[in-house]
Amino acid sequence: MRQNLAARLGVWSAHHRRTAVLGWLVFVVLATVLGGAFGTVTASDEEMGVGDSGRAAEILKEAGIDEPAGELVMVSARTPGGWREAAADLSKALTATGDVRGLQAPLPSEDGRDALLRFAVKGPSDEAADRVQPVLDAVAAAGEKGAAHGIAVHQFGDASSEKHLSDLLADDLRKAEFTAVPLALGILLIAFGAVVAALLPVGLALTACVAAFGLLSLASHQLHLFETTYSVMFLMGLAVGVDYCLFYLRRERDERAAGRDAGTALRIAAATSGRAVLVSGLTVMVAMAGMFLSGLLLFKGFAVATILVVCVAMAGSVTVLPALLAGLGDRVDAGRLPFLNRRPKKGTRRGGGIAGTLLRPVLARPKVFAVGATVLLLALAAPALGMKTEQLGLEKQFGSDAPLSVSYKKITEKFPGGPSPALVVVTADDIDARPVRDALTALTRRAGDGAELTVHRAADVAEIAVPLPGDGTDAEARKALGELRDETVPAAFRGVAAEARVGGDLASSEDFGDQLARGIVPVFAFIAAVTFLLMLLSFRSVVIAATSIVLNLLSVGAAYGVMTAVFQHGWGAELIGSEKAGAIENWMPLFVLVVLFGLSMDYHVFVVSRIREARDRGLDNRAAIREGITRTAGAVTGAAVIMVAVFAVFGTLSMQDMQQMGVGLGVAVLLDATVVRMVLLPSVMALLGERNWHTPRALSWLPKVAHGEESPPAAPAGRHPAGAHAPH
Template sequence: MKHNLAARMAHWSAHHRKLAIFGWLALVLIVFVAGNAIGSKQISDVDQFSGESHRAEQALDRADMRPTREVVFLRNRALTVRAPEFRRAIAEVSARLATVPHVENVRSPLTGGGTVSPDGHAALVDFQIAGDSIEAADRVDPTLAATAAVQANHPDFEIEQFGAASAEKAINETINDDLAKAGELSLPITLIILVLTFGTLVAAGIPLLMGITAVIGALGVVAITSHLLPIDSNLSAVILLIGLAVGVDYSLFYLRREREERAAGREPEPALAAAAATSGRAVLISGMTVIAAMAGMFLSGDNTFMSFAEGTIIVVAIAMFASLTLLPALLSWLGDRVEKGRVPLLGRRRRAAGQSRFWSALVGRVMHRPGLSLVLAGGLLVLLAIPALGMKTVNSGVDDLPQDLPVIVTYDKVRAVFPVEGVVATVVVEADDVRSPAVTGAIARLAAAVDRSDAFLPGTQVTYSADGTVAQIDVPTVGNGTDTASVGALDEIRDEIVPATVGTVQGTSVNVTGDAASSVDFNNQLNGRLPLIFAFVFALAFLLMLVTFRSLVIPLTAIVLNLLSVGAAYGILVLIFQDGNLESLIGFSSNGGVTNWLPLFLFVVLFGLSMDYHVFILSRVRELHDRGMPTAEAVRQGISTTAGTVTSAAVVMVGVFAVFATLSFIDFKELGIGLAVAVLIDATIVRGVLVPASMKLLGDWNWYLPRWLEWLPRVGAERDTTPPPPPPRGTGGKMPVGA
């Protein structure tokens, strides 16, 4: 009897189970400890930008004009800066900051620096923290303590600190709190669902163990590989989300098949071999398909997406490898003890590989009227997808962060009194001598044009680099940095003001950066790459399924059906987050769009996860068809038999994803709801209605492969690996049908 790769891996693990189990646990521990010891390297501030804004940020970075700047905001509504009390408060702030390690260039209104509000009731003390943004975030605590001490000494004043380092520290703490909450909720929810699925604690604990070790191992590996490809600060959330979902899914598919084979009368070793040859093979193919989909993000040209691709590919590969090695070893070691820990009322006898009554009834009705079912279910998904045609993508800004964060409250105060400290468009001019009359005259004309426009606010500032090769012009704009007003101001300065002023000077290079610029440039770059990404993902998925199922029709229908579920998820995101429905229930305020990185990320993740279910179900259908069963009956029985497992896996995923909808940041809410809705749609409407309806209508065309493709390899067809199970003892030779 031939054995495919998954079966051979399971055979080795089952016969070397101590090495497989303890070797795996040791490996996970080693890479996690090593990753923590080495530390991760995050994407630099400059490389967070795209296009023109990236060129501008590079120029500022080369000229050392992007220091980590902080300000201390002082305000007294009764006194002005001329009052002795106000001056003493400013002096104390400056003196305390000057003694803090790593603090540089303290500037206050008392020494000719800093800034005073027009009414004289507020002032800013400026200072810098040495090092890049990551180092500055680690060094900001003593400055915050100094500011708090001055506030305690002057209770009649508002004395608060704001800047890049203090904001990053506060936001990262909130994100970490959110992720800790997600982890605390995800694990018990997953365990409860698995206990309900299996009815025993031991069987329920195995998939959870697989998911947790996959996440831990991936975090360690990513920390090491980040020194080659730096990572986004939010990657750990993505790894947790994807790793727990696929780790549980893969082991669930495998474990359920092994239990079915045991219940059908096989001895432990043949049951494990059959599970490996079928569900193990499906896990291998599913994992490769998910990895292929995730790899599409490498083509985006964006460092954040490339880091997401890096992390998701690693965690999926680890989960897949663990399911093919560690899981068979655990099952071989446990044997029938996997049934231990039976939960009262939930525990039930091991069930044969029968058909769920609910899914059997549903699939039977769908296949009785396949055309009507296809039209109704497909029409519903198309209706849900229609709002996606009006999707607008936005860059999440300050207004989308939790507004009760102290650092955001301070930012709002600073922005209200000092507009230049808020949203700005930064014009960066490079020349051999930016102080030459030609360049300075053009900058003056730019400032005059800005003053005449309603799109900009007063307070334009010009800063020159020490070597005189770069001029930085900060222009305060209306809007919040992501809205229509901000984008309109950007368009005006880029398309009209710059070309008519500094853009006319020979020998200069001019680029514009800022909040609105970074959002627009990101969208432009991504939109230009989307056709290539879609083509890459579709092509790889098509080829993998073509080889797996030796059919031209199966991969084409899979792609179409998966696009329907993705489109429906997009439409629901637009209805909720762009149009502002369910704001009070979910706890957010609409920013008029969907966060700009989410559509592509959702596409690759959902496409990969949808293929997971498709491969698992169709592997069973193909297995039955290869044994000689007619296509219609193979479809009915294959889907009815696997639908319960797919439903259990989907419920786990939906539970994990839905947790993210409870977090503070709108990006996490959109990610959680988008994934949860899409998986729910895919596991019910798509797998329960559209797949059986379309396959019934297509009939034997499902397996169509032209003669000129007969050379394609057979990657372990089921008929070569697993014979039909024997009838269990005590049934008179008849196969029992489970509930």
């Protein structure tokens, strides 16, 4: 029988294991060294922008105008004017750092108890976060000194918040690495009961992540990245890398336990689980490619990162893993742990006892269980009908008790709109032309107190900073921004030969959300179409392809509902150390949709391939379902537990968006591996009967794909099947 690609790769690697292993190590080292040598390029704020605000940022960048990284420090006292001495000392300390410019005289609050120091960090704005530490130290020292006299000091600004975010992301990634890896290893030790067998998937997943990190650094020179991209890559790489190796290794061990010799067991594992890994990996990568249609640089970076790490993990699973298994032989069970899932005796198969017990009533009453599972998933998805999305502000992102959130809240309460004004950017052929000048003056006047006009005559560009009411991000601020964009600015420049765009933090957030809303439809359509086609090509069944889409949508809907309930409404948020945010991070729904569509195919392809394999051997539909589910139950359960554990780690990190991502993905994978794969999939397939495998006459041209491996029967102990040779 002609071997499929996965089988050929596995057999070649087993017979050339030294070349395969050394080649993998050279690839990992080379990718890491090159990535480190070239470094990573992160995206600037201008590149991340879209819409009107993005155009405003582009105008300033093209004109060579670099907005300084502004900082605000509020000094508060118990009595009016009690801040004067502390503010004067702090001003001297800030000047002494040599890293500030444009330090203005203290601006008192209305009640006289507070004063605001305004300044900018010297140097280019994109380097301000690296230069702000002396300023932070000076402010911290002033706060410690003033605490004894009832003086409180709060700081917030572009540089300080960016540094805080970068440091927090770095700490969270380290926490994820040092927590997720031991968790995965511990779960694999329980699953395999042997140290070497547990180390293989973790080792390959980690080396795949390391190599992908290097490749992503190289790719960042063409497609600049957002700070969270590496966290997403590690999350996906560890989960997928371990899963792929687990599927492969479990099949090889099962075949050895059934009496196959080493060569035959490895060949069967390569032809079956290896093929499922290739199909699943390809599906995940194509699904991730759908993020390119979002029109957002953030998602393009996520797409590149996940495609790279899945591709590397997939390649390692079908090449270096069989090479290592061939080299280790029975030593793969070295370091056995007593009482932990000992390897079955030869001549037996893992029977999926618990899975078989659970599956019996499902197949006996498929209609009842199909309806019950669907109702459960729809009930979990119900809260998503009221989902609200927004770009979460600092208080929601870091928590209301975080120092940066407290500072932001206190400053905006005393000095509304200060940290994040709207910015009207105007460009004209002649910025000093009378009509343009009159329009700028009229707009500044209409914007009210606090509006500041800056004209860059050399570049024919003008800026008007317009303070927004409220805290600069709430409903009041959004209403004011809408009036500025839709009424004030168009009225001021009607009939004037100038281009006026409204930017700023809030405008950028609104434009980002609008682009997401426009992008989710083409992204979903692409993913659904491609997934359908890949499943159709793999199984030659319209029914299997269609049910794949429906089951994935139910998993995604349930994940949306749980995320909404926990983070928007606050139901049980305190259990994971979070709090009610009142909304979901605006990029999260699209990201979760894409990732879950990809990850769900891991289990779906693996399980349905095993069912089809049994069907091709002549079993009837229900018998094939029973064998496919029970034979894959152990691998699916182990893989799901690892994925849920890894995602749960992200659910405990500091930032709200990381928590939402971890909880959403973790819940979805848990439901997908239990309710969907163990109940809904077999019950629906049982109800559909032979229609599962029917290929319409119009699609008879589709290529026939073998889902199993023609292999001789298991040999009695002490004998080898004819023609079988152990890898050498």
